């Protein structure tokens with residue numbers, strides 16, 4: 004080695020096994036207690052979910068591996084993974100799972116846990132902020148287009164205040180407020 | 183109970199046939215009811231059989247009847263004094279009480295008298311309404327299919343050398359008394375039409391294992407030639423996929439038990455008998471129970487490619503055949519294949535109307551198959567009072583197991599009469 | 601006359617008023633009453649479910665409760681709204697504890713959700729309640745069998761136990777206009793819209809693969825029933841030209857636009873000029 008970082012330690016040669024005592028054995032139960040999590044343990048590692056997933060070929064952790072990691076208790080790795088946020092929520096994995104593990108829904112649960120711990124991509128945080136500020140995702144700007152089509156310039160019946168009130172007091176408020 | 187009380191056997195597959203012959207040979211009057219035109223059931227379409235790799239037309243069950251050379255299909259089923267065979271027949275109602283059942287049979291029209299037909303083939307030449315279901319069919323006779331009738335059928339009636347054909351035949355109802363009933367209604371190979379990822383029925387080169395067995399059979403439509411159903415092109419690569427519809431909570435939760443073995447049986451046949459054809463098997467577990475592990479080892483040695491994982495997509499390849507993408511879970515990579523034949527090892531499901539049958543007989547089912555009265559007793563073939571079941575009516579099973587159960591049924595009935 | 605609570609969401613009115621206009625006109629011509637829901641807000645989209653499950657439950661429960669009041673079904677033209685409302689309802693029906701908690705919250709708005717309301721995609725409602733035969737009767741200029749590929753959208757189709765949808769519904773509705781349904785291998789694949797915020801390159805790639813599969817299958821147009829899918833498949837074609845150097849020229853139309861044209865309405869009425877990839881070639885396929 005030509006460069007050192009100052010600390011003189013022997014180079015890593017053999018990779019240490021994952022020390023099971025360092026994992027969070029309660030993670031499995033935590034997910035199982037969340038919406039759609041109850042069938043988690045039914046997974047028999049067939050990898051159909053991964054075969055079904057249109058984007059897992061570019062993931063370090065494939066869907067079946069995420070499920071495996073949850074079962075083993077690799078809580079930090081799962082909640083800090085980019086995979087859970089890239090998931091398209093297309094439900095293809097879930098649809099084909101022969102054991103009715105609600106894979107996509109479980110990934111939703113993971114995102115909620117990650118968000119609670121502040122592990123949330125900037126783009127999603129921005130989205131949360133916009134929702135809170137505007138009370139909706141998209142605001143009508145080109146009302147003349149609507150009028151050309153015989154539509155009311157504003158959306159009939161729309162009311163955004165309640166939406167903001169609700170989300171201010173739930174996790175959205177915490178995510179945005181706690182920056 | 184007297185020896186001359188009749189036993190009714192429903193289903194003329196391997197199991198029902200064995201039970202019928204065993205009982206008839208022991209002097210018990212037996213009525214064998216089969217809804218098809220020929221007995222034999224699924225075994226008719228299997229070509230070679232594990233565990234012996236024998237031709238399926240002859241099997242072990244008739245070992246003790248040397249006169250018929252181990253073969254049911256050339257056996258004198260029709261001539262047996264104690265055996266009444268009713269093909270094209272179903273059970274309509276069951277009344278009476280255990281030990282004294284009163285059973286209504288609906289006997290379909292017998293257009294061709296099997297005692298007369300000599301299978302000369304003359305009628306078949308005249309009209310496609312006359313078909314020979316299998317050279318091994320039993321009774322040995324052609325079958326008339328009214329839907330296919332054309333102008334020539336009349337001529338066939340006249341020209342038939344034995345005057346075996348009667349187009350005016352009508353269905354008849356028959357009521358019989360039986361002391362015991364044996365359910366041997368067998369299984370059905372699941373057709374995976376709803377499983378979108380496999381495109382069964384949409385892509386002609388996607389077939390089931392039974393369909394593959396037909397292709398391998400020298401007596402099948404392709405005379406044993408492996409060709410792509412889509413365009414008749416040569417088959418260079420066969421891919422099989424295991425556990426289709428089995429071990430799947432959306433279809434059948436159970437393991438169908440023998441599909442790993444018969445897939446490997448087919449893989450071996452292809453690897454050894456068809457030169458230059460590559461076989462791949464996509465699996466999640468290979469379950470070649472007890473002695474059948476030898477098929478697994480044999481096929482690995484024969485060069486069969488085993489891929490642990492699942493199929494992502496199947497689509498038509500540009501130059502004919504199929505393009506299949508498989509996720510290989512051991513390698514953690516997606517693999518792309520060009521295959522000519524994509525074979526689904528689908529679940530063995532209860533045969534059609536088995537629920538109605540169970541209801542009629544007042545017996546329990548489990549996953550749709552007939553359930554033993556007391557699964558812990560070791561008498562798995564007893565399913566009700568004077569009601570027995572054997573073979574795949576009880577759940578997925580191989581032939582030897584079906585035969586063993588059929589014999590157990592015969593024994594139980596005989597013991598009951600001592 | 602079938603009457604519904606119309607939940608328009610925020611994407612359709614802001615981004616695709618042409619979809620909205622065509623829908624209203626088709627409904628009127630089919631004698632269907634669509635009433636905009638009063639006092640409702642955004643569904644938050646499945647994105648909200650990802651980071652704030654409970655907040656997502658409450659905002660959607662509020663909309664559901666409003667819809668429940670008059671006994672009519674809620675219909676929506678947006679898959680995101682459909683998924684949010686339907687999914688939230690599914691979850692609340694399956695979780696009594698959450699239902700109770702959410703109802704505590706709804707008291708603040710003088711609302712109560714019992715869970716009896718139905719949520720449906722508006723196209724399914726037309727299919728089931730008006731029927732393909734009645735729709736076909738109103739078609740005066742059927743399309744000449746032109747090949748159209750359907751992109752249904754993930755959140756409309758899956759999970760099936762939640763959405764209760766089937767692709768045949770969309771296929772039959774499209775055939776009723778005289779068009780031919782073009783099957784293509786990647787019909788189930790996601791358009792990529794959901795992943796845009798976190799991985800744009802991936803989103804573009806997904807749209808591109810999908811478009812390619814459609815083009816290879818020989819389709820001339822794409823039918824969608826969701827503003828997000830429509831946006832992604834339509835708009836990305838310009839991005840794909842830049843990134844992949846591939847031009848697909850596949851106009852993307854919302855189902856009510858196709859139906860309206862086949863029913864004799866003109867292109868201005870359905871805002872055809874607002875479709876990004878020029879969609880007027882469809883006019884050449886109308887038989888007079």
Ligand SMILES: Cc1cc2nc3c(=O)[nH]c(=O)nc-3n(C[C@H](O)[C@H](O)[C@H](O)COP(=O)(O)OP(=O)(O)OC[C@H]3O[C@@H](n4cnc5c(N)ncnc54)[C@H](O)[C@@H]3O)c2cc1C
Pocket residue numbers: 192193194195196197198215216217218221222223224225228230231232233271272273366367368369370371391392395440444447533534535539572573574575579580581582584
């Ligand atoms: C692809 C494949 C390959 C196989 N290969 C082998 C092998 O190599 N070796 C081996 O040992 N096993 C093999 N098997 C299994 C074998 O097919 C079965 O073990 C055997 O055929 C079971 O016989 P059975 O009599 O129980 O049922 P079946 O063969 O299903 O017979 C049931 C009969 O009952 C009739 N029937 C059903 N319902 C009624 C009714 N209501 N009224 C009247 N009649 C009725 C049916 O028409 C049928 O004739 C294979 C199976 C498959 C799918």
Ligand code: SF4
Pocket residue numbers: 045046047048049050051052053066067070099100101102103104106
């Ligand atoms: S498909 Fe289901 S059972 Fe199979 S690995 Fe994925 S989660 Fe597990």
Ligand code: SF4
Pocket residue numbers: 052055056057058059066089090091092093094095096097106107
């Ligand atoms: S829902 Fe997510 S993990 Fe599942 S198949 Fe789609 S992208 Fe993959």
Ligand code: SF4
Pocket residue numbers: 294298299300301302303304305306312323324341342343344345346347
């Ligand atoms: S002509 Fe008569 S004897 Fe010959 S096959 Fe036909 S039915 Fe049988």
Ligand code: SF4
Pocket residue numbers: 424425426428429436437438439440441442443467468469527
């Ligand atoms: S026998 Fe093999 S293929 Fe059949 S269900 Fe069991 S594991 Fe799957």
